[in-house]
Amino acid sequence: MPVQLRFWLLHTNFGITGSMKPPLQRSAAQIQSIDALARSSLRMRHLRLLKALGDHEHLGRAAEFLAMTQPAASRLLAELEILVGEELFRRTPQGMVPTLYGEVLVRRARAMLVELRHAAEEVRDLQAGHGSVVALGAVTAPAVGPVLDAVHSVQAENPRLRITVEVDSSPSLLQRLLESHLDIILARMPEGVDYPMLDCIPVREEEVVFLVRNDHALLRRRSLALADLVGYPWAIQPAGTPMRQRVEAEFRRVGSRMPEQALSTPSVLLTLAAVMRGKFIGAVSREVAAIFHGKGAFRQLKLVTDLPQLIFEPYSLVRHRERSFSPAATIVYAALTRHLFEAAI
Numbered sequence: 001m002p003v004q005l006r007f008w009l010l011h012t013n014f015g016i017t018g019s020m021k022p023p024l025q026r027s028a029a030q031i032q033s034i035d036a037l038a039r040s041s042l043r044m045r046h047l048r049l050l051k052a053l054g055d056h057e058h059l060g061r062a063a064e065f066l067a068m069t070q071p072a073a074s075r076l077l078a079e080l081e082i083l084v085g086e087e088l089f090r091r092t093p094q095g096m097v098p099t100l101y102g103e104v105l106v107r108r109a110r111a112m113l114v115e116l117r118h119a120a121e122e123v124r125d126l127q128a129g130h131g132s133v134v135a136l137g138a139v140t141a142p143a144v145g146p147v148l149d150a151v152h153s154v155q156a157e158n159p160r161l162r163i164t165v166e167v168d169s170s171p172s173l174l175q176r177l178l179e180s181h182l183d184i185i186l187a188r189m190p191e192g193v194d195y196p197m198l199d200c201i202p203v204r205e206e207e208v209v210f211l212v213r214n215d216h217a218l219l220r221r222r223s224l225a226l227a228d229l230v231g232y233p234w235a236i237q238p239a240g241t242p243m244r245q246r247v248e249a250e251f252r253r254v255g256s257r258m259p260e261q262a263l264s265t266p267s268v269l270l271t272l273a274a275v276m277r278g279k280f281i282g283a284v285s286r287e288v289a290a291i292f293h294g295k296g297a298f299r300q301l302k303l304v305t306d307l308p309q310l311i312f313e314p315y316s317l318v319r320h321r322e323r324s325f326s327p328a329a330t331i332v333y334a335a336l337t338r339h340l341f342e343a344a345i
Helices: 028-041 044-056 059-065 070-084 100-127 140-157 170-178 242-253 268-275 286-292 327-344
Strands: 089-092 095-098 133-138 162-167 184-187 198-213 234-236 262-264 281-285 298-300 310-320
Touching (some): 044 095, 044 100, 059 070, 095 100, 133 170, 133 327, 140 162, 140 184, 140 281, 140 327, 184 327, 198 242, 198 268, 198 286, 234 268, 268 281, 281 286
Parallel strands (some): 234 281
Antiparallel strands (some): 184 310, 198 298
16 A cells, blocks of 8 residues: 655755755646645655665665666656656766755655554554563663663553663664664764754763772772873773763873773673773773672772862753654653653752
8 A cells, every 4th residue: 555645845944955956946736746646656665765775875786675677666766756856866886876855855764664664563562462662772871770760660560561772872872763763762962963853851961980800909009090090901982982082081181191901892791891801990880880889890999189070971861853652652751751850869
């Protein structure tokens, strides 16, 4: 059955900027004709072709992926370009490069296909007698604290509701939210970039602390300065991440440099495994340290005469305001809000 879609691009400002050829001049009758064509002829195969061209940037490979002939894919693309009245892809020696109009349609097609897949999954789950699924994403600190508390409280009252939690970097989580793979995220928003389609509520700052193994040589020192940590290997998040930037800034402040022996990893598990090797110092959030400090294998270094609290920018509770929440997602969002802000008081 065709997906009936009104082609809103012709009537809505999507913030497209930059150089582009002027839109075609159309009479009122032509616009009505285009609207009618959009309502009756924009089908699932058009959406799938847009996504495939965006993924592969090559007409032949996109056609092969969709199990259709290249002439058939070319005809579908021609239908879309007639419908829009604009060139959607430029043919180059390197492949099919989307124009600004094409980028808009590819992005929207991807989101719509994800939403349709989610709808099919929800229907299948209901038919099988399962509850709804809510997809969360979080950076590590809230994941091991308020997110776990919220998930526990929600599932205690709604045992059939299923919740998935992805723990990743803020840029990856943001991209997953924009592509409709996640319902809610707890992440840091990039500075200087505006996302008017998102609702963002700042929650709290994070603090960096340093973990070592419980028999580390530094634990025998009565007084530690930051410079005393330079001669040891470190396990810390990759360059450019907020935690790494904050630690590096503190080394610069005291006239030193971040140790060259540094294992760069976003994985808390790998950081802890490195610390267990003996000499490593692991930089982790205070929420992570609270789980392991004083419980056998790990101890927190009690620094440092010249070291203030290592605080970096807050993470935010983020949702997509243009996407309708399911009843299950509404329940989870309310629980997250309660646990995040009750814990912050």
